[in-house]
Amino acid sequence: MKKLSDLMGEAEQASLEDFLRVIEEADRLISNELKGLSNLRIMGRLVQLPPEGEAIIIGDLHGDLKSLIHILDESKFIEKASKRNETYLIFLGDYGDRGSRSPEVYHIVLSLKTLFPGKVILLQGNHEGPEDLLPYPHDLPYYLQRRFGVDWREIYVKISRLFRKFYTAVIVQGRCLMLHGGVPSRAKGIEDLAYAYLKHPSESHLEEILWSDPAENIVGTVPSPRGAGRLFGEDVTSAFLRLLGVKFMIRGHEPSMEGYMISHGGRILTLFSRRGTPYHNFHGAYLLFNLSLNINSAWQLESFIRKF
8 A cells, every 4th residue: 555655755756757648548548437337426526425425625735745745644535545445535626836836746646646546536727727727826837847947848748638537526416616716607407517517618507616706695606716616605506506406516616714615605616625825724724524424515514523
């Protein structure tokens, strides 16, 4: 069994060729999953999980290697995943950019996918979105160039292609929805969630999933100050959760001083799993809970949130 220290050492010392091999192996595994060649139940870019087993859910990391290592160490994911099948590690997107250790974070995340393919689920964040919706600053190229020199572009091209294969959302049957940003406010069914990547940019579903934020005291949606996505009200959240037959949503995308926020009357939990500059938040947080628990509100998840 590989140890966390092994993954750290490999990420620190990986050559260009080593990094490319990890990307290519992760790409092969995810491509097979999308073809139905895995134990995961997948519809388009939507992963459907049964309400059983333990889940470790990680929000935005933005190149914060120290926070990632802390979460993996404290949660004991590698040890648990090596011994039993009922453990999932779910990333909500935004692994890199805005953090100097972005290459190492991606290397460890993709290495975990290759080691435990059916247990590690990689969601797309707005920093892994389509080329016409890339955020600013998108400084992963700079960090790759600083690490790998003139050959950085080969890694960037291949990892960018892989980003577009990351999943859009996870649904735990009858329990909850997980995605990066927000509700696709014009969605009429689960197909609009699962196949949002095919309908972009002619329809706004993917943009809202990756970019939108919940807001209190509004009805419907209004333009977002981010310049993409929408701000959406509790009425939009409630309608979409009813449509999917789930009770609450877990998402990332927004910094929080405490590492998490609960909004829309307990229908939304926001996780932010990195801390420090440029966000200056006091805490990061992740979630560790059993998917079989009959939880009706994000407020009931507070005892399962791990702040650091």
